[in-house]
Amino acid sequence: MALFNKAKPVLKCTMCDKTREEGCGSADYHIEQISTDEPEWLPEGYRLSAIGEYTWFCMRCNSYPELKWPKESGASSGIMVHLGEAHGIGLLRALPGSPTSFGMRQLSRVPPPPLRKPGFNDRVQLKDWLDLFGTVGATTNAQIDPVIITLARFGGSGPADELAARVAAGHIAADWIPSLVNRPWRWMLRTAQEASRRGDRILSVRAAMFICHWAEQFGPRLGPADVDALGLGDVPSAVHVDAALLGLSDVQHLPPDTAVAWDTQSTILARDALPTMATRLQLLHYDGKQVPLEALATAQAISARPAGR
Numbered sequence: 001m002a003l004f005n006k007a008k009p010v011l012k013c014t015m016c017d018k019t020r021e022e023g024c025g026s027a028d029y030h031i032e033q034i035s036t037d038e039p040e041w042l043p044e045g046y047r048l049s050a051i052g053e054y055t056w057f058c059m060r061c062n063s064y065p066e067l068k069w070p071k072e073s074g075a076s077s078g079i080m081v082h083l084g085e086a087h088g089i090g091l092l093r094a095l096p097g098s099p100t101s102f103g104m105r106q107l108s109r110v111p112p113p114p115l116r117k118p119g120f121n122d123r124v125q126l127k128d129w130l131d132l133f134g135t136v137g138a139t140t141n142a143q144i145d146p147v148i149i150t151l152a153r154f155g156g157s158g159p160a161d162e163l164a165a166r167v168a169a170g171h172i173a174a175d176w177i178p179s180l181v182n183r184p185w186r187w188m189l190r191t192a193q194e195a196s197r198r199g200d201r202i203l204s205v206r207a208a209m210f211i212c213h214w215a216e217q218f219g220p221r222l223g224p225a226d227v228d229a230l231g232l233g234d235v236p237s238a239v240h241v242d243a244a245l246l247g248l249s250d251v252q253h254l255p256p257d258t259a260v261a262w263d264t265q266s267t268i269l270a271r272d273a274l275p276t277m278a279t280r281l282q283l284l285h286y287d288g289k290q291v292p293l294e295a296l297a298t299a300q301a302i303s304a305r306p307a308g309r
């Protein structure tokens, strides 16, 4: 019986032809959920009118669909229909000349493929990285820069010379670079949100505190040369707000004595992080950022409590 002796089939993505080892493995990995700032290639008006819905970008014709779908399964069928109709590939190869199901809009540049859904390894990497950052402390650039570059690489970015080498080798497109430097923050936020869903609220709060701290303290001090050297850009404003929301909502569930941030010199406990997160969210609101009203009311109620309660 030779039935089960064959090597496992290598699953290739019908959209980008890459296997799992090469970074893809299924056209479904190209599906992206729409939020206020993601996917960044989708025009803002489209994003705001379709928050929570799903879309995708066709890397074969640099276009996105005029339709958007309320469920991932719908977006998945949409990809199959488009690959069949426009590119003659996949299960739904259409007859030449058949009418197309929905229109597509072309972009002049090619965005990077979407970040993958964070898994167990991402949560381990995030925790280990926060531990590492905590032990480095506020020391010299020579000590701290390699740690920051590690974070940049987790999100698919890296120092400018490294990115240039990857472009030269044909692994990434030069068009991707401006958005690659923001991806480490999206990676960190998504991994923190996933940790929260799985009940690891210490990790979600630690990451949320780190994102906010960077956005407020470190980020504004970095110039373009630093961004090139580190491969890490500004925290996108929607990521900053979402991190503050996540931090405020999760820190309330932790015992007050839980350590939620630490370095070589100090430790922040949940009881101290709570009013800080509440103040932060109100500052973001006064700064004109879109903070949901319910969360804002929670933040105001926390700030109004007498100290020590």
Ligand SMILES: [Zn+2]
Pocket (backbone or CB within 6 Å): 013, 014, 015, 016, 017, 018, 024, 025, 026, 027, 029, 030
């Ligand atoms: Zn693919």
Ligand SMILES: [Zn+2]
Pocket (backbone or CB within 6 Å): 058, 059, 060, 061, 062, 063, 082, 086, 087
């Ligand atoms: Zn296409």
